[in-house]
Amino acid sequence: MLSFFKKPRFRGGVHAEEHKTATAALPIASNFPLPKKLYIPLQQHVGKPAEPLIMVGEKVLKGQLLAYSQGLISAPVHAPSSGVIVDVNDYPAPHPSALPIRMIVLETDGKDEWVKTQTVDDPFQLNPEEISLRVGAAGIVGLGGATFPTAVKLNMGRENHVDTLIINGSECEPYLCCDDRLMQERAVEIIDGVRLMLHGMTNSSGTNLHLPEGGRAGQPGMKTERAVVAIEDNKPLAFVAMLAAAEPYPTVSVIQIPTRYPMGWDRQLIGYVTGKEVPVGCRSSEVGVTIHNVGTAYAVHKAIRYGQPLLSRVVTVAGGAVKRPMNVEVPFGTLISELFEFCEVDKEQTARIIMGGPMMGDSLPHVGLPTVKATSGILALTQSELKNTDEQPCIRCASCVSVCPAGLRPLDMANNIRINQLDAAVDLGLKDCISCGCCSYICPSNIPLVQFFKYASGEVMARQQAQHKSEQTKRLIDARNARMERIARQQREDELVRIAAKAERERLKAEQEALV
């Protein structure tokens, strides 16, 4: 009875049809043939694009650095296989617009020859700073899809008082099961990666530049005490495997969480695991929590133990049009067309290609695009799997309000956006929308709610830029007017001086003439 009055541990969300069983039962395929050409984008992460340091025609080895990270938030890019660089140019990006982006094209030689790597016997003897440096140099980014550079997050963990590291194994999107398989098959490696991350977040010097004196942080030897691996309860096999792997380590616990989309949203997960709510506009580290994906933990393990940079990832290929749905490990830069050929995708039946999950993924216009660090899945959906978009009037059932995990009122926001009153939508909380798509999914009238919010978010951004430009324009115009005025004044003064000089000359002349 008391539990009736307790605050629910998660808000909103939907339970979509999972479509995972067929793919999740098969082991990760490692027999994917090495593509002849790899198209490696220089930006596969949040932040500044990497800067290439190779030349066209150069021979590179597997794992060799192709482009270095520039700026604070960035990640380097490495060669996924050995071969020759044939081009550095603009090619279509794996993005809904497929607009061009700078890529390195690598022609593989089939030898798959590794560059010399640096193995470490006992990484726990390394400095925590050294761990982040190596993670950063390995080009590791958040593999859940957000692609935020992992090293930056580890540094943030060291600088703020982070007491809990949550490892996100929820994989709440339908169809996707690459993390599920990874946890089943490589649990020991993942747990090792988690422990390395915990070590990397230990603050050995105790200095803190971000919080005032007397705060909780800044104590020497402060460290993140525990790691929690959270796995949705629709993955019992992965849970058992991870539990067994984590058993020897008291700092790492493995828990089951309810299956509900979007459980993997960081704020939802933090709320469920720790009971803390992250305030609007704050980072999760401000409530003492950092979240990493299981795939990221595995990549950290490989980078620290074997010195191997991030070169490939497990990708789920699924959907109604896929004859052989599977999880397959592919090198970055593999074209989706080759992946589809391997998985025998029926082109005729494919109504939509999606990179990522069906709820939040991007629909891609064609298959001539490369897989990148963010590619958790490629779906080829048939017409019957798509949502009916025959839009009907809103019946004010408020289903969208009850499923919104961010606690917004999607119907009101959409009505404002429909008549372009974006400021009103922002007042209703447009900026807190995470585009999870629950509202569009649940809407019985098929109103494209999340599509409205994505349009509006872009438009708000564009308006901010326009505002910034108009302020700059006013400054430029003022500067020009001031300059013009100064020049005119100068000319007037020069003119006066000239007239005075002329008068003086004439006076002198007249005096001389008078003397003569």
Added chain:
Amino acid sequence: MYVLSAIVSLTLLGLFLGLLLGIAGKYLKVESSPIVDELEALLPGSQCGQCGFPGCRPAAEALADGNAPATMCPPGGSALAEQIAALLGLDLDLSDVKEPELLVARVSEDTCTGCTRCFKVCPTDAIVGAPKQIHAVVADACIACKKCVEVCPTECLQMHPIEVTLRNWRWAKPLNVPVQAMGTGSNAIC
């Protein structure tokens, strides 16, 4: 008698208050309506005249008098219309306001003679060059006022739409909604 006293007292009161207003009007005089200043600050200030008024100040005056709709400024688009409506307390339906097409001037290097006329008229100093040298437009500072296009003797300055790249690409407004997968968002969270 009562009538007389009422007339006298009201007349005196009227005269007194009138005098007071007269004095206040003289000493507390406002140079111009503050709402006009606020409106003028919102308007782009490039004096382009596309609204039909001879400049941004007269346009702001017309807006304040209610002689022009909030959607009158083409370069400002609906963002500006929304700000004006909020300031004037107008009810606004922006669904048929056309967003201005973003343009930028570009010099065709084949025909530029380096006559310097264009950068003399550019209100934001967005054109750089020197006599008998090919001029160039600083795209970030160009406000698409088209003044340079008018003075260019060889028609080498033309307006071009701003190129769409991944940096400025935005989702379109869902009008004729195409078939969607369940949600289809942009950034994955789990």
